[in-house]
């Protein structure tokens with residue numbers, strides 16, 4: 001009698017795995033809050049994962065809370081499916097959930113990514129999960145967390161604008177590189193994880209949901225579909241994406257993708273390749289849209 | 301689907317894991333058994349349980365063995381294991397006045413009510429490296445000492461004198477006890493941030509990395525702002541019984557006795573402050589035998605209570621002391637960063653071009 005009662009009170013035996021169902025539900029609630037208030041950093045009870053803090057523990061919690069057995073999951077790091085970190089995270093999720101591995105951006109339901117948004121425009125129904133090492137766009141401006149929260153609450157971003165202005169005065173341009181600060185839906189300033197500036201326009205009025213999850217800092221924020229995401233800049237300073245005149249991918253010849261440098265045999269950085277390996281492969285096989293007009297490689 | 305291209309990374313990490321396993325399971329010495337770790341490396345196991353936030357000596361010993369003695373890594377393993385377990389309930393509040401102490405030192409008093417008990421401590425053992433001969437494998441070369449214990453190896457439980465009471469009754473100590481008995485703030489379910497209750501601060505420090513906690517106490521506690529002397533009222537160790545409400549009978553039932561170290565410390569109110577008539581009080585409690593941790597925790601609890609904002613001390617205590625967080629973030633620098641490196645390089649070159657244009 002007592003044994004039965006105890007068994008009933010204990011509930012179903014825990015699923016062996018990475019974290020329990022109640023926790024996943026909590027993460028989903030945090031994501032929904034983030035979607036309801038675009039760009040607002042929702043605090044959540046970030047769990048420890050089988051990967052260290054800073055290694056995608058936030059993205060992993062978001063992905064694990066979203067995938068089901070029939071989901072198609074793509075995991076990339078620096079745009080690459082084959083990297084060691086991407087492989088490790090993919091292997092963890094797939095072995096835990098049993099979902100389908102996918103590399104083609106077009107066919108993925110959930111894309112977990114570190115530092116990149118795929119070149120292929122995302123579509124309705126897809127979720128992009130970005131790993132976020134530092135969630136707070138004001139961290140480099142004020143150190144006090146209370147003050148950061150006050151500034152967000154009152155949309156008091158004067159110090160951020162002063163910082164950008166000082167940058168222009170000292171350096172002649174805005175030096176923010178990856179993780180460029182953006183204004184979401186005219187309300188919250190957000191750091192879009194350290195994606196390159198090249199990827200920032202892809203966030204604006206995207207068809208897909210973007211979830212940004214910072215496990216170590218225990219915050220989740222989101223950009224719902226059709227939401228305005230505007231990089232902070234001044235009227236007389238157009239927002240500049242990465243641009244190197246004459247550079248193009250040595251594999252597929254693209255000049256309209258985000259390319260990264262490879263040291264050549266002589267040790268000099270002279271060659272370039274696409275960071276999005278899936279898109280590069282498709283370009284080479286003629287399975288990707290041809291460039292509408294060259295962007296990189298043209299003189300400004 | 302062209303999946304062959306994505307196997308390279310997976311093969312590389314599997315090969316790396318094989319090399320680690322070769323080191324873990326290879327070699328010529330005997331396999332470390334869990335009892336060896338819990339018995340012979342007790343402070344290491346205690347430290348991992350404290351920083352991992354889980355009282356489970358055998359699981360902690362497994363973690364120490366798996367991490368090959370890397371205690372930060374062991375704490376990370378224990379934390380990740382915690383995440384797989386559902387949270388079924390909370391224990392009843394435990395009163396440390398019930399702690400049967402196996403060690404108690406009270407530096408502030410010569411002969412405190414209840415007495416001093418040096419207990420098992422290497423504090424006064426000369427720090428000389430033991431260079432005695434190694435016996436054959438598996439054998440001790442030292443006898444287990446068999447001398448007489450002192451008359452009492454534990455304090456009489458009635459001796460549970462409250463070391464604060466004397467000072468409090470004399471009006472020399474602020475009463476920091478909560479009378480409204482609020483639920484503790486669970487930092488594993490809601491992030492600790494400045495302004496969260498004291499219970500969040502105490503649990504953050506109980507899970508903190510021992511070295512970080514020591515360092516923060518060392519740098520803050522000795523700054524000119526805090527020149528008033530810190531004197532611990534009491535440091536104790538013992539096994540604390542933990543109770544939960546029995547799901548059938550509704551009565552409290554003891555489910556575990558966890559080893560803890562507890563510290564209380566005082567400082568006179570700092571000189572420039574108006575009220576110099578009383579002491580400030582700090583409290584620390586952590587898993588296992590970890591006296592530096594309990595002491596540093598009590599010292600920092602006091603300093604945060606006194607002045608949370610200068611140097612953002614409260615914020616540091618809440619978010620900068622976690623071992624897995626700090627080490628994980630540091631080590632993530634080993635991951636590829638070539639996408640942001642290209643972006644940064646492009647800006648540096650743009651600044652150079654802009655400067656050249658002006659010259």
Ligand SMILES: [Zn+2]
Pocket residue numbers: 249250251252253254273274279280281283
């Ligand atoms: Zn390419």
